[in-house]
Amino acid sequence: MYANGDGVSQDYKAARTWYEKAAANNYTLAQFNLALMYFEGLGMPKNLEMSYVWNTIAEYNGNMQASHSRKLDERTMLPKEVAEAKEKADAIYTKILAGTYAGEGRLF
Template sequence: MWHKKIKPIMLAALLGFAGSSSAGLEQGIEAANSGQFEVALKEFRYLADMNYAPGIYQLAKMYQGGYGVTKNLTKAASLFQDAIKLGSADAMFSLAVMYDDGKGVKQDKNKAIDLFERAANKNLAAAQFNLGVMYANGDGVIQSYHRAMDWYEKAAANNYTLAQFNLALMYYQGLGTDKNIEKSYIWNLIAEYNGNNDASKSRDLDEQQMSPSQVEVATDIANDIYNRIQQGTYAPEVRPKKRSYTF
């Protein structure tokens, strides 16, 4: 079972900036988390007035989810756009989802792809994953398993569990790459380490097709990759690009 595109979780998304240097932002997030939306709105509006991208983004999420305000997707889209002008990858992702779904804005797959790519190139794993799904399915783009693999690998290297699982399935089925049960096992095991139950079941299927020595080697490789991912030192392998011929 493939993992499909993901969308921002409304209230949970408000908790995504706990490491921010802005005390006001942290206070706003804490207030939102405890249901004190008036306090959160005050903080986020102040930060938005200061032209602070994370504050604008969080204010947009409040309007998108209807937290302490009347739900207003058009207002949310406008605020996301303001945050994008200041370079917010999270806002790029959220507005891309809106264009993809046609909620709050007119549905526009081209704009969605462009925004997903901008966020992905800023190393936002969720955007990388969604692009992988879109290229795998031919959703708004010309279907390309090879490009799907590229984006899944980037997201997997950022420890994005859903991408790790989908990457394993690509190797298992030989989509965008040569079929490779050992690599399927490796990425299923890594996703399993991150708590993915589907990956655990898939790993069992892989193991049935492998010898004990293959399992041992693959487990060692998975452990090494997983440790490097945790340390931020893992880089996706460079795969040869498919040749194109002109006649």
């Protein structure tokens, strides 16, 4: 809604807030959209590592677009950066599944 300006003024910062809440609750589309926002730098500084992290998490949840997007992220990252980002993704995903990921704000 906020990312596209559907019924409200377009506001990437508000979109990020809601995507983060939904992503922390393991909603795969929000995880993928958050990755895209990090990749493009919409409502936040561009961050390829975090794009990779959220694409990886969305891919773990079966999002094939995220799988493709993650592979594109990987093309411009050093092997060490990929390994560090994968570790971060694994740690966040483990916390999401356990219900202990605070992230930028869980809904419950």
